[in-house]
Amino acid sequence: MRRSKEFLIGRMKDAGLAVRLDRVGNIFARKEGCRTNRGAVMSGSHLDSVLNGGMFDGPLGVISALEAVRIMGDENFKNDRPIEVAVFMGEEGSAFKKGLLGSHILAGKMPVEEAWQIKNDEGLSLKDALDRLSLRGDFEIDLGDVEYFIETHIEQGPVLDQEEIPIGIVENITGLTWVYATLEGEENHAGTTPMLSRKDALVAAADIVLFASKRAKEMVQEFGGSTVATVGRMSVLPGAPNIVPGRVEMAIDIRDGVEENMKNLREEIIGRIKDLKGKYGIKNTFSIPLYNPPHPCSRAVVETIAKAVQELGLKARSINSGAGHDAQNIAEKVKTGMIFVPSMGGISHSPLEWTNWEDIERGIHVLTRALQKLSKHKTASLFA
């Protein structure tokens, strides 16, 4: 991580940008604008990856932003608003276990001093880790001075690749909620317990798995949105072939770009879980360990990206982001949008993650043009 950041900082300086590190290791590289009294335009993403991940998830958004600024330099483009290339630290939560950490702190959702105390698997605190790598700075950016933000990212899903559309204009960063459910039946001998005397926790869990999948599909058909519901983790206990399962622990992941739909689906699934008592005699408890509402993108930014796409004569489609991104934290303070480029086969978080170079080039051109337009925006200036 130190070497990739050193390399990047070198290239930022080569491009004539002023590089500053903040107190948790977020990096900001500024191209000054002609009008310093207008809020900045920011673009960037993260450099870190999941373990055994690919090389596009994160770095693409950083490199695209830097490349956009270099193109502006080559074209001798004069930006009115300042442009900030941003690198958010710890997006994947691989080392310090809290996803979107850098942007989370920037959005004011965790004090810097609290973040410094987080320890990695080796027991090293974030503060000490930053000091070891000389990545702890003293800059403090004020998001109140930033007017617009665009994050370029691979889709991480199959839609653009399947439809052969090079650009996705993100409308919504999806809402996400988890339900943890524990189903308790009666552990019994698989041979001697008649079918009608059973309280099989796995049969009840299978009902929930199919219900969640079916209802999510129906909601996609009904509302045309990006509803998804997934049971990704399920433990069947005690787990012997000849014992009727007495207990199942399961996690249900529910996402939608529309908060009401997400909540409704969650309540339907919870209702179905509660009904297991009457239907199968299965006791149940559940909790909601995670709730992130959807973050709609800024209309101004979405329309600016659409205009850039149109001027470049490219095909594009509206899309929702099913994954979480730093952009969702920045969106709480700044007018935000995202540009997606295709992921081959929809594969991500894998060494097989791949995006064709021509698609990356198209994405960078769209970003460049959108940032140029935003940098000229006169409306909503801070001090005008």
Added chain:
Amino acid sequence: MRRSKEFLIGRMKDAGLAVRLDRVGNIFARKEGCRTNRGAVMSGSHLDSVLNGGMFDGPLGVISALEAVRIMGDENFKNDRPIEVAVFMGEEGSAFKKGLLGSHILAGKMPVEEAWQIKNDEGLSLKDALDRLSLRGDFEIDLGDVEYFIETHIEQGPVLDQEEIPIGIVENITGLTWVYATLEGEENHAGTTPMLSRKDALVAAADIVLFASKRAKEMVQEFGGSTVATVGRMSVLPGAPNIVPGRVEMAIDIRDGVEENMKNLREEIIGRIKDLKGKYGIKNTFSIPLYNPPHPCSRAVVETIAKAVQELGLKARSINSGAGHDAQNIAEKVKTGMIFVPSMGGISHSPLEWTNWEDIERGIHVLTRALQKLSKHKTASLFA
């Protein structure tokens, strides 16, 4: 185990029985009969238990047989055929990993020398373990000299307890087959993979779980038998809440007293597994690691037990044994039956396993009378 067997052998000798150990530690205690030219009547079970099991599963059948012989002594009953009280070693497979081991060897399904080489978890061979405990004898029983066998056992299921019937007369020791299936879909991001682009191995597995349960219930209704189907073990991989499961490994346990029904249900379930390819795009492989056909009990023994029940003025019902028992091995060579007594709440293989003393007493009286009747049977003598 050594101490329980020492205690038991002491009580057998007190009852005037001739005690012999065979080469794998099965114990036989003989009450000589008036007619030595007729095949013996045998009764017994096993003393070993599953880990964390109860005190009835196994020992009850041994103690009942010994008690029956003691009652005959008290009543000064003269048996024509010899009576053998049998203790089969290693029924549960807890130490030497092969269930029904003692009766398996007796039935000629494994040579003694091969059994001796089986090692326990500490690497000790069965032969060395028997020598350490002084449980290796040199007696060889010939099941050709045994005409009838009755095993008394707790039901281990809820039927007798629910219906408040003290005696179950076993018609069939159930057939049992296992299907191991591996379902392979596509591991994917739970947020970015639209519902209609998924190959979710857990959704496919849930379909199989519900299908197996539903079809087993329908077969019970259709044929009035003891059909059961259970998915007791299921692993969901990779097992993260936000990843669409790419792989599920599952074990399906199918039992029926009627071999054709068991086979048909297994083929239906395998057919449903194969259909997952077309229905959900899920690749599948399966194997059949276990196949035991049902063992019907001897009509002569079943009718003798029914007559004993009737003479004692007790309520009884026909029942199938859903669990495997030593009796199924003995049944391959000897006319065999089983007497079930109620298990409270159907609980077994648990410290909570319980059978009321009055029910045990009733079971012993039925066994005693049935053994007395069989010991006088003139038909089917070996040498007459």
